[in-house]
Amino acid sequence: MAKAFKYGLKGITGFLEPAERELLRSLIDDVISMLQPAEDASQDPLAALIGLDMDVREPTDRAVKRLLPNVMKNDDGASLEFRQLTERSLRETKIGALRAAALDLDKDEVVLTAEGARLWSMALNDVRLVLAERLDIRDEEDAEHVHLMQDWSQAEDVESYLALVYNFATWLQESLVQAMLQSLDSRA
Template identity: 70%
Template sequence: MARAFSAGRRGISAHLEAAERDLLRKLFADIVTMLEPATPAHTDPLAALIGLDMDVSVPRDPALLRLLPDAVKNDAEASLEFRQLTERSVRENKIAALRAASLALESEKVVLDEEAARLWASALNDVRLVLAERLEIRSEADAEKVHQVQDWSHAEDVDSYLSLVYNFVTWLQESLVQAMLSNLAARD
């Protein structure tokens, strides 16, 4: 079983079993696939440099919309304009964080420096957002219901399995954030 992230002299580290690392690799890869743009980057070098993408649209998949939400509530036109200016670079940054996190899973002991920890926190957050959408977590009551699922031997359907995965990723992210906060406190 995994040991939570903890802060140390060499950075933030955790021990993850092979099955846990494989699960995280698959989750990270699934989210990367979800985030990869359907169209190639703009052929205009300046547009590509700044991330301008006039071909974007509001994601139809609710989980992808959770990762790439509208910027302006109740204003579709302003949200689309903002999406055209930022979505490609947001996608690329998220993909980079997910790939960097996946690369750190080569050995049982995962050791992260400050930047890698930040990328991991981002990657775990994106996984949690997608899982929360798939589990239809909309309220504290929904979250509590998901957190009640604790035993892998009782995972009999997709929702109970996803609940266990969500709980594992949540626990891992919480331990990572606590370790990051410990590092910050140690510097002061």
């Protein structure tokens, strides 16, 4: 059983069982594969180098759209234009955080610097956003409903299994963020 993250002399530390690390690694890999931009041979290499992507479109997958939302509420044209300038680097930022977290999953004990913790919290958040879309969490009531699912012996179908995984990721992120907030406090 995992131990909650805590803040102490070594920095922020947590403990994960091998099965939990394996689970997190596969969740992280899933999110990375969703974020990986499609390689397009016709893409202008110079544009790609400076992060431009003129062929980018608003994502059709809801989970991807939640990870890469429109920057303006009521202006799809301006949002798309902004996407062309920024989406590629946003994908790379997210993939970077996810890869960094995956690298820390080699050992049972996870020891994080402040920067490592920040990357972990971003990675766990993206994992949770994707799981929440798969679970169709649309409002606080849906979230409450999923939150009730705590008993692994109840995992009988894909949805209940996903709910348990989501709750595990939520618990882990909450403990991490509490440790991060304590580390902020100690500097205040």
